[in-house]
Amino acid sequence: MGGYARFVWPSFAVALIIFAWNLWSAGNLHAAAKVRVARAVAMALKERT
Amino acid sequence: MWTWFYRLASPPYVYGVAATLTPWLLAGAVVALGYGEGVGLFFAPADYQQGDAFRIIYVHVPAGWISMFCYSTMAIAGAIALIWRIKIGHAVAAAAAPIGASFTLLALVTGSLWGRPMWGTYWVWDPRLTSELILLFLYIGVMSLRSAFEDPARGDRAAALLGLVGGVNIPIIHYSVVWWNSLHQGATVAKFGKPTMALSMLVPLLACFLGFMLFFGAVLCMRLRGEVLNRERQAKWVREAIKT
Numbered sequence: 001m002g003g004y005a006r007f008v009w010p011s012f013a014v015a016l017i018i019f020a021w022n023l024w025s026a027g028n029l030h031a032a033a034k035v036r037v038a039r040a041v042a043m044a045l046k047e048r049t
Numbered sequence: 050m051w052t053w054f055y056r057l058a059s060p061p062y063v064y065g066v067a068a069t070l071t072p073w074l075l076a077g078a079v080v081a082l083g084y085g086e087g088v089g090l091f092f093a094p095a096d097y098q099q100g101d102a103f104r105i106i107y108v109h110v111p112a113g114w115i116s117m118f119c120y121s122t123m124a125i126a127g128a129i130a131l132i133w134r135i136k137i138g139h140a141v142a143a144a145a146a147p148i149g150a151s152f153t154l155l156a157l158v159t160g161s162l163w164g165r166p167m168w169g170t171y172w173v174w175d176p177r178l179t180s181e182l183i184l185l186f187l188y189i190g191v192m193s194l195r196s197a198f199e200d201p202a203r204g205d206r207a208a209a210l211l212g213l214v215g216g217v218n219i220p221i222i223h224y225s226v227v228w229w230n231s232l233h234q235g236a237t238v239a240k241f242g243k244p245t246m247a248l249s250m251l252v253p254l255l256a257c258f259l260g261f262m263l264f265f266g267a268v269l270c271m272r273l274r275g276e277v278l279n280r281e282r283q284a285k286w287v288r289e290a291i292k293t
Contacts, residue, residue: 007165010162018155026271026275027271030272030275032275033276033278037288037291040282
């Protein structure tokens, strides 16, 4: 596995980080948008009462 | 056919379709990447010249392909939004940009890690490398431009225009190894007529291509749902969708 250590594993490690970031960031965007909408709904209800 | 096209312009329809597709695309990506990366790393034979370092191909080439495919998706979505005034096009373009930027970065970093043992250097101002770096700057420019305007609609239009103009870089990246003298190797995978790769190396690479594409599709759907919610948060259907 000598040929792997210096260049192959770091490449796959960077790929893993990019994949994980994409999943985290996409999930985060959706969750934050949901929270924003829920807050807007709560505000609208408050104003109505 | 046009009914289908117009249904795609409806935010609630797109939101629902994206939710349905995401788990399937993710599952497909896990299977294809598990097979492709596993076989590529542990079972494909080492290259007779490059040794084990050639295995970087299983990350680098699909990442480079996605970086260009994602840009084309972004530019086409922006063009659809500009020409037909279909707002969902801007949402698709906004969702695609960060994914494309991250995969362009991945292609550049892994290319650099591959360049060191093969060329003796991490970086050269080679046409392929330089045009790919310009692609990263274009992604950053598009994202910055979109958020630079107070009026989101103006930001969307400006970003779509820059995306369209920057599209000229895609054929430059692809043909850079043909048009100029380049250290970067020429096309290997696209030459099905004259295969330049052994089948035992090619099959896992094609599985990696499929896996990267499915992953891109899944993340695009996830980001698109967030974008649609952000853009339509005053709409009645969004409030009802949040309750369920």
